[in-house]
Amino acid sequence: MRRDVAFRILIALAGVMGGCGVALAAMAAHLPDAARLGSASTMLLFHALAAIAAVLLAERGLIRALPGLLAAVGFVIGALLFASDLTLRQFAGTGLFPMAAPSGGNLMILSWLVLAGAALWPRRR
Template sequence: MSGRGFLRALVVVAGLFGAAGVVLAALSAHQPDATRLGSASTMLLFHATVIIGTVLLIERGLVQRVVGLLAAAGFVVGAGLFSGDLVLRQFAGHSLFPMAAPTGGTLLIVGWLVLAVAAVWPGKSA
């Protein structure tokens, strides 16, 4: 996949995360004891915008491209694990795998730190 193709794929994932976040917000409002769904919704909606923002920062050359892509990948995998685990616990009553949500949360933290590194290691056009 070309560099622009990967960036486009990140935007597609962000759109899917955003849609899933809205669906989970609605479900959390209409199901009893659905606090997990609210947390999953927030994580997906928030990181959908962060993924789009990271793509734009990469395109503008404000962050180093490869390091920025690593940060974006961390946001995708981290939010997916965190939210996926919470949704599975809500509907199936079991975890995705042991420590899935904390692993996702840790990847999100690392993604934010990697994004900071990408900003102090600017691209060629910065």
């Protein structure tokens, strides 16, 4: 897959994450006992922006493209795992799979570290 196609897909996914984050925030504000939805919303909104930033930094050549792409993918998958698990627990009473939210959280942490490494690892000239 060409890099620009991957970047466009990641930006589209980040847009969907942002929309879902706003919807979950609204539900958290209006439904009783919906604290899980607030946490899910926050992770989606923050990491949608982080994914877009990683893509733009990689596309502009400010960081290496592959680590930037990996960080963006990690932000998307990690936030989706985390938010999906919390949302299912809220509405269905059961999670996505055992350790889904912690796995998503760990993936987001790892993605932030990959992004930091991409910024510190010099590009080839």
